[in-house]
Amino acid sequence: MKTTETPAPVPAESGATVSKVDTPARPQKKPKKEGRVLNVFSHGFLVLWAFMVVMPLLWAVMTSFKDDSAIFSSPWSLPDKLHFDNWARAWTDANMSDYFLNTILVVGGSLIGTLVLGSMAAYVLARFDFPGNRFIYFLFIGGMSFPIMLALVPLFYVVNNMGLLNTIHGLILVYIAYSLPFTVFFLHAFFRTLPSSVAEAAFVDGASHSRTFFQIMLPMAKPGLISVGIFNFLGQWNQYMLPTVLNTDPDKRVLTQGLVQLAASQGYKGDWSGLFAGLVMAMLPVLAAYIIFQRQVVQGLTAGALK
Numbered sequence: 001m002k003t004t005e006t007p008a009p010v011p012a013e014s015g016a017t018v019s020k021v022d023t024p025a026r027p028q029k030k031p032k033k034e035g036r037v038l039n040v041f042s043h044g045f046l047v048l049w050a051f052m053v054v055m056p057l058l059w060a061v062m063t064s065f066k067d068d069s070a071i072f073s074s075p076w077s078l079p080d081k082l083h084f085d086n087w088a089r090a091w092t093d094a095n096m097s098d099y100f101l102n103t104i105l106v107v108g109g110s111l112i113g114t115l116v117l118g119s120m121a122a123y124v125l126a127r128f129d130f131p132g133n134r135f136i137y138f139l140f141i142g143g144m145s146f147p148i149m150l151a152l153v154p155l156f157y158v159v160n161n162m163g164l165l166n167t168i169h170g171l172i173l174v175y176i177a178y179s180l181p182f183t184v185f186f187l188h189a190f191f192r193t194l195p196s197s198v199a200e201a202a203f204v205d206g207a208s209h210s211r212t213f214f215q216i217m218l219p220m221a222k223p224g225l226i227s228v229g230i231f232n233f234l235g236q237w238n239q240y241m242l243p244t245v246l247n248t249d250p251d252k253r254v255l256t257q258g259l260v261q262l263a264a265s266q267g268y269k270g271d272w273s274g275l276f277a278g279l280v281m282a283m284l285p286v287l288a289a290y291i292i293f294q295r296q297v298v299q300g301l302t303a304g305a306l307k
Contacts, residue, residue: 057283057287059076060276060279060280060283061280062078062079063075063272063273063276064086064087064273064276064277064279064280065079065082065083065084065086066079066083066086066273067083067086067273068270068271068272068273071272071273071276083273086273086274086276086277087277087281089271089274089277090262090274090275090277090278090281091281093274094258094262094265094274094278095258096255096258096262096278096281098251098253098258099253099254099255099257099258099259100255100281102168102252102253102254102255103237103254103255105168105172106168106171106172106175106236106243106254107175107233107236107237109168109169109172110171110172110173110175110176110179110232110236111229111232111233111236113172113173113176114175114176114179114180114183114232115183115225115228115229115232117176117180118179118180118183118184118187118228119183119187119218119221119225120213121140121180121184122183122184122186122187122188122190122191123187123191123213123217123218125137125184125188126187126188126189126191126192127191127192127196127199127217137184137188140180140181140184140185141181141185142181143180143181144181144182144185148178148241148242149241152241152245155174155245155246156245156246159174159246165246166246166247166248166249166252167252168252170246171242171243171246171247171254174242174246175236175239175242178239178242179232179235179236182228182231182232183228183232186224186227186228186231187221187224187225187228190221190223190224191217191221191224194217194220194221198216198217198220199212199216199217202216222296223296226293226296227296230289230290230293230296233286233289234286234289234290237255237285237286238256238286239254239256240256240257240260243256243257244257255282256282258278259278259279259282262274262275262278263275
């Protein structure tokens, strides 16, 4: 093996000066002004967007505690005192209590049914291979792209022929069918991210398919269930088209129908404070649900990406 020898340095002669080789200085990096400008622009846009969203909500809450004269004379000022009689009048005289009860029954029953049936269908389609698996999955996907307005007339006749028109349980079944496509689509992708070794270990220990699903796989999918549950809750709570067509009984109206009736009646009466109080009543459950479960919603949406 050959090695190369470096020549020994030649000593400098007396009186001679050794000059140092000047290394070129590295140019200093300039701060990235483009990134700062983009950061300022994005934060400014988010602040503007938050202002546009939050201010109408705060104004509606503030107006619900004013009397009618203060609403028109000083719409942007704080109320002189809190008029809780507006809320009491909307709750009792405008039948908001009955609308709330009907909405809770319909949304609560449909939400439970949607999560149970949707999770079972998504689990089977995501974890088992059988003939027609992809065909059934794409049928659910096709249900998401089908406009609900095209199905109102045949849906009305189907519900009427089944004797479910103007009933709470009939509206629950329609809500479940309306929400199943998105639920299956969302949970199908979530169940595919869960590890198969846990289910295989349960089968080795003698657990059945139903026990493995309800006791092992379903608790592991809790973030996804909460996320899709919040989305379904928002959609079903704010649903107006379906109950208007399928629920014409005044005693069984849901909250969205009640708000339209309240806006019509209170507008003619000039009771604007009661109208704003009823509006805030309908808005509070949705805000409370999102504030309580916002962390779980983010975890459910990012769980598949972080795997």
